[in-house]
Amino acid sequence: MYRIAPSILSANFAKLGEEITNVIDSGADIIHFDVMDNHYVPNLTIGPLVCEAIRPLTDAVIDVHLMVEPVDRIVPDFAKAGANIISFHPEASRHIDRTIGLIKDQGCLAGLVFNPATPLHYLDHVLDKLDLILIMSVNPGFGGQAFIPEALNKLRAVRKRIDESGRSIMLEIDGGVKVDNIAEIARAGADTFVAGSAIYGAGKDSDPHRYDTIVSALRAELSKV
Numbered sequence: 001m002y003r004i005a006p007s008i009l010s011a012n013f014a015k016l017g018e019e020i021t022n023v024i025d026s027g028a029d030i031i032h033f034d035v036m037d038n039h040y041v042p043n044l045t046i047g048p049l050v051c052e053a054i055r056p057l058t059d060a061v062i063d064v065h066l067m068v069e070p071v072d073r074i075v076p077d078f079a080k081a082g083a084n085i086i087s088f089h090p091e092a093s094r095h096i097d098r099t100i101g102l103i104k105d106q107g108c109l110a111g112l113v114f115n116p117a118t119p120l121h122y123l124d125h126v127l128d129k130l131d132l133i134l135i136m137s138v139n140p141g142f143g144g145q146a147f148i149p150e151a152l153n154k155l156r157a158v159r160k161r162i163d164e165s166g167r168s169i170m171l172e173i174d175g176g177v178k179v180d181n182i183a184e185i186a187r188a189g190a191d192t193f194v195a196g197s198a199i200y201g202a203g204k205d206s207d208p209h210r211y212d213t214i215v216s217a218l219r220a221e222l223s224k225v
Contacts (some may be wrong), residue, residue: 001191003192004193004199006028006032006196008032008196008200009143010144010199021057022210022211023199023211024060026211027212028060030062031063033083035064036140037068039069040067042141048077048080051081054082055081062084063084063132064087066088068088069091070092071089071099072098075102075106076102079107080106083108085111085132086103086109087112089118090112090118097126100129109131110130111130111133112130113134113140116136116150116151120158123158128167131169132169133170135171138174144201147175155185155190159188159190171190172194173185173193174194178198179218179221182218182221199215
């Protein structure tokens, strides 16, 4: 099962509610919610109040990616705001196991995020507690970047670990995902695909209220895998 997760970082923030409902109506599965703090990453985006505002608009899963440091303080706020999945970077937590436990105690699924140069050894002692692993195929902080090919090797390595564990763990990819590379990314092991500019940018070129064409094109490529 493949899941498409539009990143609202690339949406029109002046019409955010409409952008979210339209992209889900067009066949997307998950709303990817990028949180940046101008500290862990060089950008500042949105917080729990925005998550709380969009929660009543959709039954879709809200996948919150925390690019913040320190991370523990903000986890309960996003859980209360309606997040379903909360993911964080190991570099942003002094006690990774404790942060995972905090997320789960709040009733959310827990994910760990790996930047392009972050080693996978952080998985050695927490894989059994994770619900999602997110591989960054760009350096975090900005939308619209080009896919880093080395991410494919990291995906293959993580897919092997997941399969050997026998656990059902989502393997997500974020950064530079487009129609022309999504099949190759899926073959490397990803099952959940964050796409920001590829989806919302396509809407700007045609009908900004509907995203059926681009979502269908992504699914068509996935059907070839």
